[in-house]
Amino acid sequence: MITRRDSLSLLAGAASAAILPARTFAQQAIDLSPEQAGRPRAQIDEAAIKLIAKDAKFVKDGVFTIANTAGRLPFGSYANDTRTIIGSEPDIGQLIADALGRKLEVLPTAWADWPLGVTSGKYDAVISNVTVTEQRKEKFDFSTYRKDLLGFYVKKDNEIVIREPRDVAGLKIIVSAGTNQEQILLRWNEANIKAGLKPVEPQYYDDDVVLYLALESGRADAYLGPNALLSFKAAQEGKTRLAGNFSGGWPVLAEIAVTTRKGAGLADAITHALNGQIKNGNYAKALARWNLSAEAIEESRANPPGLPKA
Template sequence: MRARRSKLYSLLMLSFAISFATAGCGSAGAGSGPSGSAAPTVDVLGSVVKDDALAALLPEASRQAGVVKFASSVGSTPPSSFYAEDNKTVQGVDIEIAAAVGQVLGLRIDREVASFEAILPALSSGKYEVGTGNFGVTEARKKTIDFVTYINDGQGFAVRKGDDRVKEVKKLDQLCGLKIGTGAGTTFEATLEREKHVCPDAGKPEYQVLSFSDTAGIYLGLQQQHIDVIMSTINGLRHAASEQPNLVFLNEFKRLDVGFAFKKGSPLTPAFQGAVNKLIKDGTYQRILEKWGTRDSAIPESQISPPEHT
């Protein structure tokens, strides 16, 4: 199922790019993501070795098993996590940071691909031990989930080139009367739904929120003008705009720390935090971000469930 979705995504994105290119538009402005269609291949993990002191922070059961059960949302646009051309191999900044943490702790990552909206509830139920999927740290999520931060990303907007109805989004009442495409179960969807009242309150027509489980549906909707604006990750939209001639990244709306997600009270969090901080200190972290074009999203140190950015 996931492989078929990945093939569909590639075809839709190719169709999207071709239709934009044949519209007679110029090239997109460069984003901070890696350029070109091929993923970078530089090895940034070869020098990462186990740290016995940090591994000792793991619970005994994890040390004995030598494995940790991950659930990952995969298939979104680069650079976060996506499939390679073989439609099997997962890659991206989230994937490599997780792999580096696993090497530091001496753990094998047993990864299962799951839908974004299903991962956090599955952590709470104990089905998985760790979740990745560009999960932003919010106060609402912290009620049931613990986070170990590893990057700073957040919320941004993009439109079709030539659509001048919105030039920048500082307040959501600038989107009144428009159709906004976003991912199901995301902070984007929650923000848009929570603030829907701002347009009627201002005497303006309400904006519509169209939520999708697959990123391909969002981009196809924009291409076919069923959607006017995309709200998604800053890094993802910047990368997409650098690849597609008629897609314009508007602006950052809100920054959020992004972290590994755990069941509330998980004993794994101190070891994961220590591993991320070791990677930051020895330079591996910066090399991973440089590889995937996300150096502007670096954090100075990893934290456990920090306050949400306001």
């Protein structure tokens, strides 16, 4: 568990990291081609290959087959050929496949279907913004590759900065019902009220157009959601900006990971491959392509502590 000081450091550090790359990212046209010519590629990592368990089985010979929900960018969506899945997660998959000396195949899946697909051997792994949890670790192995961050986004000219829970007191904040971020916001609000601070006014919208109109008009002060999605939109449209970040498992550090079947014998090799790409800079390039530099980790870990069971 991270301390309050660690939480504040995460808020401040992630905020600065996310704001700076957005300037250059916004100036670039998103490559929607199936070829993905700008995608970073890796050299074969013999040390990583040696860590593949002798009894490990891949779906196809010479191929690293991954699942992706292909819901929206930056995580994954269809290229302009309407068949090829592109995005930040396929980019990470490509680096791993290259390092293991294999071709990459990305298959679409519904979020509810990936666990069965991985455990049944339909996919070698899922790379689709999956957070490490203690419950999931009972059936899956993990190799981390990103921080799981939430972000407060405000109108571009709004000077609000949110560095700690007390900073949301009295604000009108948009959040999605039934989400992890809603539960965190409500816990913050409860603590603030007990401390004698003004309550938060949560706002809920089913329509993104109406949601962003509320931000632009001042009917809402901030929007709390997954940092990666909101950062991507902010950089592309230039209408909102990041006001603060914190862990998606607050106050526990949460991480996103490549997910493989428990005992499949692939996690150590994937973790080693990722660390090689972190060291040589390809990893940073892959995240920067999709404005995800704020979520970079310093080291990939195999099966780290995950979010506790509910």
